[in-house]
Amino acid sequence: MQVASPIPHKRARIEIIPLIDIMFFLLASFMMVSLSQTHMKGIKVALPSAQAPPPNQVKDYVSIRVGAGNAVSFEGQYVQDEEIMSRLYRLHEANPNIKVSISAEGMARHGDVVTVLDKVRRAGIQKVGYQIRAAQGGPAAAPGTPGAPGAPPPPPAPPR
Numbered sequence: 001m002q003v004a005s006p007i008p009h010k011r012a013r014i015e016i017i018p019l020i021d022i023m024f025f026l027l028a029s030f031m032m033v034s035l036s037q038t039h040m041k042g043i044k045v046a047l048p049s050a051q052a053p054p055p056n057q058v059k060d061y062v063s064i065r066v067g068a069g070n071a072v073s074f075e076g077q078y079v080q081d082e083e084i085m086s087r088l089y090r091l092h093e094a095n096p097n098i099k100v101s102i103s104a105e106g107m108a109r110h111g112d113v114v115t116v117l118d119k120v121r122r123a124g125i126q127k128v129g130y131q132i133r134a135a136q137g138g139p140a141a142a143p144g145t146p147g148a149p150g151a152p153p154p155p156p157a158p159p160r
Contacts, residue, residue, distance in 0.1 A: 059091070059094070059095060059098065060095060060097065060098060060099060061098070061099045061100075061101070062074060062075065062091055062098060062099070062100050062101070063075055063076075063100075063101045063103070064100060064101065064102050064103070064116060064120070065102075065103050065104070065105070066102065066103070066104040066105070066108045066112050066113050066116055067104075067105045067107070067108055068105060068107035068108055068109075070108075070109070070112040070115075072084055072112075072116060074087060084116070084119055085119055085122070085123065088119060088120060088122075088123035088125065089123050089124075091123075091125070092123050092124050092125050096124075097127065098125060098127070099127040099128075099129065100120050100125050100127065100128050100129070101128075101129045101130070101131055102116060102117060102120070102128065102129070102130055102131070103130070103131035
């Protein structure tokens, strides 16, 4: 026969909130102790002072633009066809690592651009870049052609 106890039977429980409080306190106190024990040691370094570059610095970049009718300009200044090679030679002589950027107007002929590129290479300049923009309409990218802006996408391939 079982007799009921007058003392209520309670199950053991672990209270988690006080445990979290104690862990945060321990973490904060260990951090404070470890920070107070660290001594900052450094090496004295003499940093260079900022100075302006010399005024006669050698150019390292030149922009060449080819226009309609084989009109060639260096940095916005038009140059006659006979003067192009001498100017390129002078630029290469002043800085053998000079960079050249070639761009063309919309009405420039492809052959004129290639001629300027050949002259740049003959002058000994090795670092050449091209400025290229996407076509903005016109006969080459008419609205009905595939790949033109506003054209419908091509139909999907049939399943196999």
